[in-house]
Amino acid sequence: MQYMVSVIDDTAGLATPDEEAAIDVFNDRLQAEGHWVFAGGLAAPSSATVIDNRGEEALLTDGPFLESKEYLAGFWVIEAADLDVALKLATQGSKACHRKVEVRPFL
């Protein structure tokens, strides 16, 4: 079973060197214990472009699809047997990156 662990941020700053180091340690653990699928950090929401190609012509909009104080700063995709395992990992992830995280199962 795979879960998306989204990192929710409300500050403009990127991860500090200490946070980076803690994230590396956490990532190593995910890999060693077989939970790792994928992970990545995202550039600021202001760097986003929204595309809508449902109509005749693709429409490009500068900026994120949702303007909000809190935004997605990065994510992990993890492999876990059930929600208890996923929540435990996400709890450690939140500590490592020093931000709130949201856990959501893949279909």
Added chain:
Amino acid sequence: MNAVDGREAITRAHHEEWARVVASLTRRFGDLDIAEEAAAEAFATAVERWPADGVPPNPGAWLTTTANRKAIDRIRRENKRGDRQQEAQLLYDDDPPEPLGVIDDERLRLIFTCCHPALAMETRVALTLRMVAGLTVPEIARAFLVQEAAMGQRITRAKAKIKAARIPYRVPTAEDLPARVSGVLAVLFLVFNEGYLATGPDTDPVRHDLTAEAIRLTRLIRALVPDDGEVAGLLALMLLTEARRTARVSASGELVTLGEQDRGTWDTALIAEGHRLVRQRLAARVAPGRYQILAAINAVHTSARDVRDTDWSQVVALYDQLAHLDPSPIIALNRAIAVAELDGPEVALAAVDRLEHRLADYHAYHAARADLLRRLGRSQESRAAYDKAIELAGNTAETAYLTRRRDQLG
């Protein structure tokens, strides 16, 4: 066999077997929704058949087998294309359910799933009442003053989340157990309180089915963690409260306060068991948690043969200890009510008035003020406070009591 016996047997079976049927189906099919629906269908079939055919020798086994068949029929209907591998797993299993061990594992699994911390508190309570206690959705909706459709939706969403997010169906590991048990206790305490002071214009003032179920489930948790002080404390608190149930509402349906209750009608067996638990916890010499302190307060009250014999200084000391753990305004309010007996209503009123900004919407705050003002002879202010308390109170017996008190003011 007559129809009345059949109906009684069904009521009893529902009480005793509902959770076990839901639990064993959940384990087999890994789906709460299928388990709940099939269990409900099996009981509906029993309602049709038992009065005519007679009650089967082992009602629990009959219900489980019938529910299993209903569940398999539903899964087959939904998988018409016929996945052979899945089909092979769906053999009818007519063996009687396994005999119960010391600990009723099936129901415990169900409780821990329904009380999972990834679910909102109100959802946990609703789900526990539906899946474990077997209350219907309309009953739960009524108990919490929520529209039936909204309550149905809340339960449906919860079942969908449990399935989609794969909330595990098991008793937590030893490492997680203390935290998870404490989450379950919070749910059971809410269920008990709702039973003890039922809200809602059309419900009985005391819902014995809810208090009894909460006690039953707390006993089950206690069997799992016999050394947990807070589980023992909550059980003692419930028993000492339940012991006063019949004295608490008068024949005319009015709330009877602790001081005015006929103590001769209290249930001595429940009180003895509650006192035994409290003594055990005192002997353990471990710093007590909030349920243990609340149980100790109730032990002081139930030790007094007459309200005038109550050791109020002990009660206030216990509230001080509780306030240290939990500085909530409700605890402060209850402490002030005890202070009135020790230091008089004037001192107590000053303490109560300090809570106004935090408890202005809480009926018990206004009821406590009304009573203190009445004792101080400040009738007009007392009347206004009673009005406010009546406006906010949700329990029919309490409203009746407050109304009489107000109307007796000179």
